[in-house]
Amino acid sequence: MKALYPGQDDSNHGEPNVKQQVQISMPNFGPADGLNQYLQFSRQLGLLVIVVIFMGVVASERKEGLLSVLFVKPVSRLRYLSLRWAVNALYVLVSFAIGGGVAILYTALLLGKPHIGAMGVALLLYLCYLLLVFSWTFFFSALFRQGPIAGGVSLVPLFVLPFLGALWKPLGSWGPYGAASMGSSLIGGADMAPVGLSFTGVASALIDLGLSLVLLLGAYAAIRRAEL
Numbered sequence: 001m002k003a004l005y006p007g008q009d010d011s012n013h014g015e016p017n018v019k020q021q022v023q024i025s026m027p028n029f030g031p032a033d034g035l036n037q038y039l040q041f042s043r044q045l046g047l048l049v050i051v052v053i054f055m056g057v058v059a060s061e062r063k064e065g066l067l068s069v070l071f072v073k074p075v076s077r078l079r080y081l082s083l084r085w086a087v088n089a090l091y092v093l094v095s096f097a098i099g100g101g102v103a104i105l106y107t108a109l110l111l112g113k114p115h116i117g118a119m120g121v122a123l124l125l126y127l128c129y130l131l132l133v134f135s136w137t138f139f140f141s142a143l144f145r146q147g148p149i150a151g152g153v154s155l156v157p158l159f160v161l162p163f164l165g166a167l168w169k170p171l172g173s174w175g176p177y178g179a180a181s182m183g184s185s186l187i188g189g190a191d192m193a194p195v196g197l198s199f200t201g202v203a204s205a206l207i208d209l210g211l212s213l214v215l216l217l218g219a220y221a222a223i224r225r226a227e228l
């Protein structure tokens with residue numbers, strides 16, 4: 001009688017049995033993961049699209065001499081910049097909000113009923129950070145005559161702020177990127193539990209709004225002193 005060892009049987013004449021059961025553990029995706037995918041896409045590609053589209057919003061008109069013609073007429077620099085900033089910022093925010101609404105809709109259809117309140121607050125926090133990204137792109141477009149230069153400089157804070165926030169936690173919580181980080185943490189996901197809205201997240205969003213207005217005034221100061 002032939003002795004059988006673990007991994008052997010008598011049907012293959014003592015050769016090792018190569019049939020093994022492999023168990024793969026899959027994460028339990030929920031409604032929060034649907035919106036988190038949209039927010040992650042917005043952080044990675046959406047912000048780059050904002051910079052590329054609006055890096056010449058003022059610089060291109062300045063380079064082509066349109067501003068020198070426009071300001072000959074009774075149109076003040078502040079009024080021009082305020083309208084350009086408001087209209088294009090509204091375009092950015094509405095586009096993101098519509099995308100977020102669609103993300104919530106397909107999340108409800110595919111992954112289950114989402115927490116509408118938490119997702120709505122997360123979108124509002126992201127809107128504040130998106131407004132800031134647009135505003136510093138607008139400012140650099142007014143500061144530099146060349147759109148590509150304005151776009152290149154606008155990319156610096158886009159990558160530096162999250163990096164510095166990861167190195168220094170107070171800056172990551174209270175700084176400009178804290179609103180976006182809070183938005184992702186608020187809804188959670190498969191690999192992290194949701195957290196409640198903190199004061200630091202609200203403060204970061206208010207800081208983003210305040211800096212956006214400061215950057216608008218900075219764009220006005222840059223155009224006021226620039227040679228058109």
